Amino acid sequence: MITEEFEPTTDTVEEEASVEACTKCTACNTVCPVARSTDIFRGPKALGPDMERFRSPQEAAVTPGLDLCSGCKLCEVTCPSQVSIQEYIRRAQNQGAREKGRSLRDWVLGRTRLLGRLGSMTAPLANFGNSNPLFRVLMERFVGIHRRRPLPKYQWLTFERWFKRHPRPVKSRRKVAYFYGCWVNYNDRRLGERAVAILERNGIEVVVPHQQCCGIPAVVNSNMDLARRYGQQNVRHLTPVAQEMDIVASSTSCGLMLKHDYGHLLDIPGSERLGAKTYDIMEYLWMLHEAGELDTDFQTVPMRLLYHAPCHLKSHGIGYPAMRLLRLIPGVKLEEVDEGCCGISGTFGVKVEKYDLSMKIGRRLFDAVKAAGSDYVLADCETCRMQVEHGAGATSAHPLEILAKAYGHG
Amino acid sequence: MPDTSTGVVVIGGGSTGAGVLRDLTLRGIEAVLVEKGDLASGTTGRSHGLLHSGGRYCVNDEQAAIECVEEGRILRRIARSTVEDTGGYFVSVTEEDHEWEPRFVEGCRRTGITCERLSLDEARRREPALSRQVRTVFWVPEDGHLDPFYLVVGNVESARRRGARVMTHTEVIGFLRDGDRLTGVRIKDSKTNEEASIACQSVINATGAWSGLVARLLGVEVKVVPVKGTMVVLSRRLAHAAINRCHKPGDGDIVVPGLSVSILGTTSAKVAHPETLPIEWDEVRRMIEEGAMMLDGVTTARAMRAYAGVRPLYDLGAEAEGREMSRNFAVIDHQVRDGITGFTSIVGGKVTTYRLMAERVVDVAARHLGVRTPCTTAEVPLNDREEPLDQLRHRPSLLGVPKPHGDEPPLQPLLCECELVRPQDVAPWLKDPAVRDLEDVRRRTRSGMGPCQAAICSYRLAARLVSDRGLDGASATRAMADFLETRWRGVRHVFWGSQLRNMQVTTGLHMELYNVDRELMLQHSPPPLAGEGQGGGRGAEPAEVGAQR
Ligand SMILES: Cc1cc2nc3c(=O)[nH]c(=O)nc-3n(C[C@H](O)[C@H](O)[C@H](O)COP(=O)(O)OP(=O)(O)OC[C@H]3O[C@@H](n4cnc5c(N)ncnc54)[C@H](O)[C@@H]3O)c2cc1C
Ligand code: SF4
Ligand code: SF4
Ligand code: SF4
Numbered sequence: 002m003i004t005e006e007f008e009p010t011t012d013t014v015e016e017e018a019s020v021e022a023c024t025k026c027t028a029c030n031t032v033c034p035v036a037r038s039t040d041i042f043r044g045p046k047a048l049g050p051d052m053e054r055f056r057s058p059q060e061a062a063v064t065p066g067l068d069l070c071s072g073c074k075l076c077e078v079t080c081p082s083q084v085s086i087q088e089y090i091r092r093a094q095n096q097g098a099r100e101k102g103r104s105l106r107d108w109v110l111g112r113t114r115l116l117g118r119l120g121s122m123t124a125p126l127a128n129f130g131n132s133n134p135l136f137r138v139l140m141e142r143f144v145g146i147h148r149r150r151p152l153p154k155y156q157w158l159t160f161e162r163w164f165k166r167h168p169r170p171v172k173s174r175r176k177v178a179y180f181y182g183c184w185v186n187y188n189d190r191r192l193g194e195r196a197v198a199i200l201e202r203n204g205i206e207v208v209v210p211h212q213q214c215c216g217i218p219a220v221v222n223s224n225m226d227l228a229r230r231y232g233q234q235n236v237r238h239l240t241p242v243a244q245e246m247d248i249v250a251s252s253t254s255c256g257l258m259l260k261h262d263y264g265h266l267l268d269i270p271g272s273e274r275l276g277a278k279t280y281d282i283m284e285y286l287w288m289l290h291e292a293g294e295l296d297t298d299f300q301t302v303p304m305r306l307l308y309h310a311p312c313h314l315k316s317h318g319i320g321y322p323a324m325r326l327l328r329l330i331p332g333v334k335l336e337e338v339d340e341g342c343c344g345i346s347g348t349f350g351v352k353v354e355k356y357d358l359s360m361k362i363g364r365r366l367f368d369a370v371k372a373a374g375s376d377y378v379l380a381d382c383e384t385c386r387m388q389v390e391h392g393a394g395a396t397s398a399h400p401l402e403i404l405a406k407a408y409g410h411g
Numbered sequence: 412m413p414d415t416s417t418g419v420v421v422i423g424g425g426s427t428g429a430g431v432l433r434d435l436t437l438r439g440i441e442a443v444l445v446e447k448g449d450l451a452s453g454t455t456g457r458s459h460g461l462l463h464s465g466g467r468y469c470v471n472d473e474q475a476a477i478e479c480v481e482e483g484r485i486l487r488r489i490a491r492s493t494v495e496d497t498g499g500y501f502v503s504v505t506e507e508d509h510e511w512e513p514r515f516v517e518g519c520r521r522t523g524i525t526c527e528r529l530s531l532d533e534a535r536r537r538e539p540a541l542s543r544q545v546r547t548v549f550w551v552p553e554d555g556h557l558d559p560f561y562l563v564v565g566n567v568e569s570a571r572r573r574g575a576r577v578m579t580h581t582e583v584i585g586f587l588r589d590g591d592r593l594t595g596v597r598i599k600d601s602k603t604n605e606e607a608s609i610a611c612q613s614v615i616n617a618t619g620a621w622s623g624l625v626a627r628l629l630g631v632e633v634k635v636v637p638v639k640g641t642m643v644v645l646s647r648r649l650a651h652a653a654i655n656r657c658h659k660p661g662d663g664d665i666v667v668p669g670l671s672v673s674i675l676g677t678t679s680a681k682v683a684h685p686e687t688l689p690i691e692w693d694e695v696r697r698m699i700e701e702g703a704m705m706l707d708g709v710t711t712a713r714a715m716r717a718y719a720g721v722r723p724l725y726d727l728g729a730e731a732e733g734r735e736m737s738r739n740f741a742v743i744d745h746q747v748r749d750g751i752t753g754f755t756s757i758v759g760g761k762v763t764t765y766r767l768m769a770e771r772v773v774d775v776a777a778r779h780l781g782v783r784t785p786c787t788t789a790e791v792p793l794n795d796r797e798e799p800l801d802q803l804r805h806r807p808s809l810l811g812v813p814k815p816h817g818d819e820p821p822l823q824p825l826l827c828e829c830e831l832v833r834p835q836d837v838a839p840w841l842k843d844p845a846v847r848d849l850e851d852v853r854r855r856t857r858s859g860m861g862p863c864q865a866a867i868c869s870y871r872l873a874a875r876l877v878s879d880r881g882l883d884g885a886s887a888t889r890a891m892a893d894f895l896e897t898r899w900r901g902v903r904h905v906f907w908g909s910q911l912r913n914m915q916v917t918t919g920l921h922m923e924l925y926n927v928d929r930e931l932m933l934q935h936s937p938p939p940l941a942g943e944g945q946g947g948g949r950g951a952e953p954a955e956v957g958a959q960r
Contacts, residue, residue, distance in 0.1 A: 021646055021713035024913040025829065025863035040821030051828050054647050054671045054861070066822075082912070 020089060022082040023050035029076035029086055034312075034342035035069055038362045042069045045076035048093075049086035056093060067094050069358070071346035072221050073312035088266050091220065098223035106145040110348045111222035114214045117187030120155030128154050147356035151391050153188040153383075160186045160193040164209050167197065173206035174294070176246045177285070178239070182255040183214050184383045195405040196251050196282055202408055203289060203296050210242045215255040220266065221347050229267045236263060236272050243278040251282045251401065253313045253382040254347065260317065281314070283381060283400055287322035290329070299407035301332035306403065307375040308337045309366065309389060311382035312346070323381060323400035330407040338373065340366040343380075345388035360392060367393040379403065412600055416610035417443045417576070419776060420596050421617055422583045422625055424448075425455035426559060426762045428617035429566035430769030430788070432577070436570040437791060438777060438784040443609060444567065444575065447582035447601055449851045451563040453685075454619050455762055456854060457720025457960050459642055459676045461653055461667045462486065462494055462555035463763045466501055466526065467660055469518030470511075475739040475764075476522040482764045483553050489766075489792045493562040497668050499554025499653035500538065501526075503547040504704045508658045512547060515657050519551075526551050540649050540707045547657065554653040556669055559762055559960075560854045565793045579845045586614070586629050586754075593629075593753035602847060613776050616756040619723035620685035626756060631749045633756050634726035637685045639719050641694040642676035643702075643905065644960070646713040646862045649673045654705050663701025671830065671861070672715065675702040679722075688719040690904050713909045715862055716901035718960045725759035740764065742772045746779060753779070826875070827868035829861020837872070841879040849873075849894035850959070860960075862910070864898040866917035870925070892929035895921060897959060 029045040030036055036044035043066055052064045067090060076086045098107070109116065120127045130136045131152040141148040160181050177200060185193040197207045213235050216228035239248060239259075250256035259279040263272035280288070289295040308324050327335050343363045344350055350359025370378055370393040378395045379402075380386050386397035419435055421428045424446025435442040446452070465479035486494055503509050519526040527550045534548035535541055541548070567577055580601045587595035587608060595610040616633070618625045626633040648668050656664035667674045675698040682688065695717050702709040725741050740760030745751045757772040770786045777784070826832050836856050840846045849865075849872050852858055858872060859865035873891035876882040882890070895917070902914060921927045 017708060017711035018647070021862070022909045022912075023862065024909065024916045025867060026916050027867075043822060047825070047828060051831070051861075054829070055831070057648055057651060082909070 019082075019084045020050045020053045023080075023084045024082055026081065028079050028081060029084075032075045032079045032341075034073060034075065034344065034362045035071055035358070037341075038344075039069070039358055042066060045070070045086045045090070049076065049089045050084050052093070053089045056089075064093060067097060068223075069355075070094070071342070071344075071349040071355075071359075071362075073342050073346055074316045075312050075342065078312075078315045078318075085265065091223075091225070091266060094223045095225040099226075103223055104145065106352070107222040107224070109144070110351070111219035111224045111227055112214075113183040113187075113218045117155070117159075117183050121157055121159055121187045124155045124157040141353050145353045146351055147353045150351050150356055151387065152351075153184075153387065155187055156190055158190060160190045161209070163190055163194065164197070170201050170206055172204075173201075174204040176206045176208055178208045178210050178242045178246055178248045180212060180215070180239075180248055180250040180255055180259065180279070181209070182250060182252040183218075184252055189383065192251060192399050192401060195399075195401045195410065196249075198410055199286070199401060199404055199408060200249075203286075203294065208242070208246065211238045213238070215250075215252075215258040216267070217254045217258050217262075218348060220258075220262070221349065225267065229269060232258070232263045232267050232269045232272065235259070236269055236275055240271065240275050243275050246278075247285065248275070248279045249282045249285045250279065251381075251399065253281065253311045253317070256281045257313045257316055281317055281319065281322070281381070283322040283326060284317070284319045286404070287326055290326065296408075297329055299330045300409050302330050302403060302406050303332040304334065304376040304403070305374070306333060306335045307370060307373055307378045307395075308335060308400070309343065309370075309378055309380040309385055310337065310339075311380055311385045312342050314381055323379065327379075327400055327403055330403065333403065333407075335379075336373065336375075338366060338369045338378070340369045342366075343385045343388040343392070345384045347384050350384075350388065359388070363388055363392045370395050377403070412598075412603075412605040412607040414608045414610070415443070416595070417441050418611060418780070419443075419613045419615060420445060420583075420609055420611045421615045422446075422596070423453070423617035423619060423621070424450040424563065424567070424577070424579065425453045425617065425619055426451070426563055426566075426765035427455075427619065427757055427760065427768050428615075429563040429570075430765040431615050431617050431757070431773055432575050433566045433570040433793075434766075434769040434773040434786060434788050435776075436573045436575045437787050438773065438782055440777065440780065440782055442570070442575050443611075444570075444577045445581050445583055445596065445598055445609070446577070446579050449579050449847070449854060450567055450577070450845070451560050451854055452850075452959070453621070454720045454723060455559045455563055457642075457718055458559050458762050459640075459665060459667050459674055460556055460559060460669045461499075461665060461763075462557035463761060464499060464551045464553035464555075465522055465524050466499070466515070466519060466549075466551045466554065467655060467665075469522045469524055470514050471659070472739065473518070473522055475761075476518070476524065478739075478764050478767055479761070480523055480553070482767055483555070485766060485789045486557070486763075487555075489789065490562065490565060490794075491792070492794050493558050493565055495556040495558070495668075495670065497555050497652045498550065498552040499655060500534065500541070500650075501549040501551055501655045501657040502541065502545045502705050503657045504542070504544050505658075508656060509546065511658045512549075515549070519549075524551065525553055538650050538652060538654075541654075542703065542705055542707050544704055549657060551655075554655070556653065556667060557762055558670065560857075562762065562765070564855050569793050577845050579851070580847045583625060584628070588629075588751075591750055591752055593751060611753075613753045613755070613780055615772055615776055616754065617772070619758065620721045622723065622756050622758045624685075626745075629745075629751065629754060631745055631751065631754075633743060633758060635758050636724045636726055637682050638722040638724050639680050639682045639688050640677035640722060641690050641698065641717060641719045642674050642960075643695055643698045643717045644669075644715045644901075645673040645675065645709070646715045646910075647671070647673065649706050649708050649712060656701075656705060663698045664705075666702050666706055666709075670857070673706075673709075673712070675699065675709065682721060685721045688721060690717050690719050692904070695904050713862065714905035714907075715910060716864065716898075717904035718901050720960075723758050723760075740768050740771075742768075742775055744775050755779075826871045827856070827858035827861065827865075829863055829867075830857040830859075832856050832858040832868065834875075837875060838879065841875060849876075849890050850897050853894070859894065859898060863913055863917065864902050865895055866913070866920060869894050869898075869921075888927060889929075889933075892921075892927050895927075896929055901959060 137148040216231035219228035344359040418441035463479040465476035468476040585597035654666040743756040745754040873887040
C-alpha cells in the first residue's frame with residue numbers, strides 16, 4: 002500500500018473551541034467570493050467566529066444572511082488560526098432550518114440519489130423537461146430553480162449497472178475501491194468508465210463497494226441529519242473495505258466529505274479511519290507516479306488547456322495534482338486560470354434567489370476563460386464544469402479525460 | 412467652567428450615585444451628579460455583574476439576602492433593559508459543600524428564595540458544561556446578570572430626561588460651608604484641570620470605596636475598608652446560567668454569564684487605596700482553577716482579560732449612631748452624627764440593592780430638605796421604551812435581513828465586529844458632552860469588549876471622532892492609543908494562547924502598520940477631547956491603575 006499508517010494529528014491551538022483561536026485578522030473576509038461580489042453579505046468572519054459567540058444550544062440566535070454563504074470553504078483554507086469558520090456557519094444554517102423548516106426545493110436538492118434514480122429511470126422525459134422553457138418557468142415559479150440554469154442530463158444506464166457487467170482484469174498489482182458519487186452514477190457514467198480504464202491500465206483492480214450518496218447535497222441544503230445518516234451508512238460499508246485498500250473519489254466534494262467532513266462537521270464516530278484512506282483520484286495517480294508506478298507512456302495530446310482549481314480541492318490541501326500529472330503529457334499546453342470561485346457551489350447557484358449572485362461571483366473566471374481561449378477548461382468538480390460551460394460558453398472536462406486521451410482511450 | 416447652583420449635588424457616578432440621582436429627580440428635587448471619571452468607572456463597572464438572588468447570603472446574612480430577593484424582583488420589573496434573566500445554579504463539588512447543602516436549603520426557605528433541587532441528569536441536560544465533579548445541583552431561577560453599565564447609564568439617562576444634570580470627568584475637590592452648614596462643592600475638570608463651584612442645599616456622598624476620602628475633605632470620618640476583588644473574563648458563554656458554588660462564600664466561586672462572555676470571580680484582599688489594584692498572576696490562576704471545578708471548558712477557554720474592583724466594605728464598629736439601616740449598607744446622616752447640615756453618605760451595599768440604597772439615603776436627605784414626596788423608583792420603569800437586555804444577546808438578529816434580490820442597500824457596516832456594535836449605537840453618545848473619551852463610548856455600547864479588545868473598532872471609532880466630533884487627526888489618533896492602552900492593561904494579565912496571538916496581531920496592526928506610538932504622542936500632542944482651557948496634564952498615569960472591565 003502506498004498509504005502510511007493512520008496517525009491522528011494533534012491540534013496546535015491551546016483552546017478547545019476553534020472559534021476562540023480567531024485573532025480577528027480578517028484574512029478570511031478577503032478571500033470570500035460571496036463577500037467580494039455583494040455588499041449584503043457580512044462575510045465569514047462575522048457569520049462564523051464573531052456570531053458564534055452569540056449562539057448557544059439554548060438559543061440559536063440565527064443570523065440573518067447565513068444562507069448566502071455558498072459553502073466554498075475558501076475562508077477555512079485561508080484562516081491562519083485554523084478556525085472552522087464554515088462549520089460554524091453550517092451548523093447555524095442547519096439549526097435555523099431545523100427550527101423554521103426547509104423548503105420543498107431544499108428537501109429535494111438534498112437528495113441527489115432520489116433525484117438521480119427518478120431522473121435516470123425517466124431519462125428522456127426528465128431531460129426533455131429540464132430543457133423545456135415552459136417547464137422551466139413553472140419549475141422556477143413552483144420549485145425555485147432558476148429558469149436559466151442548465152440542469153444536468155440524466156442517463157438511463159447508471160455507472161453501477163455498467164460496472165456490474167464490466168469484466169475484471171486478469172491480474173493486478175493492487176486493488177483500489179472507487180467512490181463514484183451521484184454525478185458519475187446518474188449523469189456522467191463516461192467519467193467513471195475513464196477512471197476505471199486508467200486505473201486498470203496501471204495494473205490496479207477497481208472494486209466498487211456498496212455506497213450511499215456522500216451527503217454533501219444534504220449538508221449544503223441544511224439537512225445535516227440526513228447527511229449524517231448517509232455518512233454513517235458509508236462509514237459502515239466502506240470502513241471494512243478501507244482496511245484492505247485505498248479509496249479514491251473522482252468528485253472533489255465527495256472526496257472531501259469522506260476525508261474530512263464526516264469526522265469534523267458531522268461528528269461521525271470512527272470516520273477518521275475511512276478518511277485517512279481516502280484520496281482524490283488525481284492525488285492518488287500522482288502518488289502512484291511518485292512511487293514510480295504510473296505508466297507514463299503517453300501519446301502526444303496537442304491541446305491548449307485551462308485549469309480551474311475547484312474550491313473544495315483547495316480544502317483537500319493537496320495542491321493541484323491534476324496540473325502536475327497533465328504536464329507529464331507531451332503536447333499539452335496547460336495554464337491555470339487563477340480567478341477564484343466559479344460561483345455555482347453545488348446547488349447554490351441553481352436556486353432562483355442565488356442564480357444572479359452565482360453568475361456575478363463567476364464573472365472574473367468567465368472573463369479570463371473567454372480571453373484566454375482553450376480547447377478545454379478542466380476542473381475536477383462537476384458543478385464547476387457546468388458553471389464554466391454556462392458562464393463562459395467553454396467546453397469543459399475532468400482532467401481524467403485528458404489522461405485518458407493520452408492513454409489512447411479516445 | 413462656569414459656577415452653577417442646584418438643589419442636591421450627588422458625588423459619585425456608580426450604581427449608587429446614579430440611583431440617587433434618579434430617585435431625587437423622581438421626587439422633583441433638582442440635582443447634579445458629579446463623577447471624577449466616567450459613569451460606572453469605579454467599582455460598579457468593575458463588579459462581577461451578578462444580579463444576586465440572595466442565595467449567596469441566605470445562610471450568613473439573612474437581611475442582605477432578603478433585600479436581594481426583593482430588589483431582584485423590582486429590577487426585573489423596572490429595569491428590563493439591564494437584566495438578563497439567566498437563572499442560576501448552586502452546585503456542590505466537595506464533601507464540605509455537601510455539608511453546606513442543608514443549611515443552604517434552609518436559608519433559602521427562610522428568606523423566600525425559590526430553589527429547586529435537580530437530578531444530575533436534568534442539570535446536565537440543561538447545562539451540558541457542568542463539570543463531572545459536580546455532585547448536587549440546585550436551580551435558583553432568580554439569579555441573573557445585571558449589566559452594570561447599562562444600569563448606571565439607564566438611571567442617569569432617565570434622570571436626565573427629567574431635568575437632572577450630570578458632569579463626568581469632574582472631581583469634587585472640596586466643600587463650601589457656612590459654619591456647620593454645607594453650601595456647595597468645589598469641582599475640577601479631571602481632563603483640563605479647570606475649577607468651579609456648585610452651590611447647593613445638600614450633598615449626597617455616594618463615592619463607595621472613596622467615601623472616606625471624600626468625607627475627609629470635610630473633616631469627618633467615614634470608615635470604609637477597600638477590599639479588592641479580581642475577575643477573569645472568558646471570551647464566550649460557557650454556561651447559560653450563573654454558576655455558584657454551594658458553600659460558604661469564598662474565592663472564585665461564581666461564574667457569571669455576561670451577555671457574550673463568562674466572568675470568573677472573585678478574590679478578596681484588603682488594599683491601601685481604592686485605586687491601587689494590582690492583579691497578581693496567582694489570582695488569575697486561582698480564578699481559573701476554581702471555575703474549572705464547576706464548569707468544563709474553563710481551563711481550555713480563551714481568557715480575554717482580567718480586571719479588579721474594590722468593594723466599599725463598611726466598617727460597622729464605630730458607626731452605630733448615625734447609621735440608619737441594614738447590615739450591608741449604611742446611610743450616615745452627618746447632621747445627626749457630626750453636626751454638619753446638608754451632608755449625607757451612603758456606603759457599602761451591592762449593585763443589586765442600589766435602588767434600595769438610593770431610596771434610603773434620599774429619604775434622609777429629602778427629610779432635611781422638607782420634601783415629603785415618597786420614593787417611586789420601585790414602580791416607574793427606567794426606560795420609556797423598554798427593551799429587555801436579552802435582546803443584546805441577540806444582536807445578530809438586529810442586524811437586518813439581506814436578500815440577494817434586486818438593489819437592496821448594502822449592509823450597514825459594524826463598528827465593533829466582536830460585540831456587533833452598529834454606527835447608530837455609537838452616534839448619539841458622540842454628541843453627549845458627558846462622553847469624553849473612547850472608554851466612555853465603550854461603557855455605553857460594549858464597543859471594544861470582545862476578543863480582539865478594540866484592535867479593530869478603535870480605529871473606526873477614532874474616525875468617528877473626526878467625522879462626528881470634529882477632532883483633528885492627531886487628537887483622534889491619541890484617543891485611539893489611549894483606548895488601546897486601557898484595554899491592554901487588562902489583557903496583559905492573560906498572555907497566553909489565542910489572546911497572546913491576538914495581541915500580536917493588534918501590535919502588528921497598530922504599531923507597525925499604523926505607526927501608532929503612544930509615548931511619542933504623549934510628548935507631542937494635547938490630550939484628545941479636552942475642552943477649552945489648559946491642555947496637557949494627563950501624561951503620566953497613576954502608578955498602578957487596575958484594569959477595567
Ligand atoms: C470584585 C467585586 C465584585 C462585585 N460583584 C458584585 C455583583 O456581582 N453583584 C452585585 O450586586 N454587587 C457586586 N459588587 C458590589 C458592587 O460592585 C458595589 O457595591 C457597588 O458597585 C458600589 O457602587 P457605588 O456606586 O457605591 O460605588 P462606585 O461604583 O465605586 O462609585 C463611586 C464613584 O465615585 C467616584 N468618585 C470618587 N471620588 C470622587 C470625587 N472626589 N469626586 C467625584 N467622584 C468621585 C468614583 O470615581 C466612582 O465612580 C462587587 C464588588 C466587587 C469589588
Ligand atoms: S464558505 Fe465561502 S462563501 Fe462561505 S463564508 Fe467562507 S469563503 Fe465565504
Ligand atoms: S482568518 Fe481566521 S483568524 Fe482571521 S479573522 Fe478569519 S476566522 Fe479569524
Ligand atoms: S462549484 Fe467549483 S468553484 Fe465553485 S464552489 Fe464548488 S468548487 Fe468552488
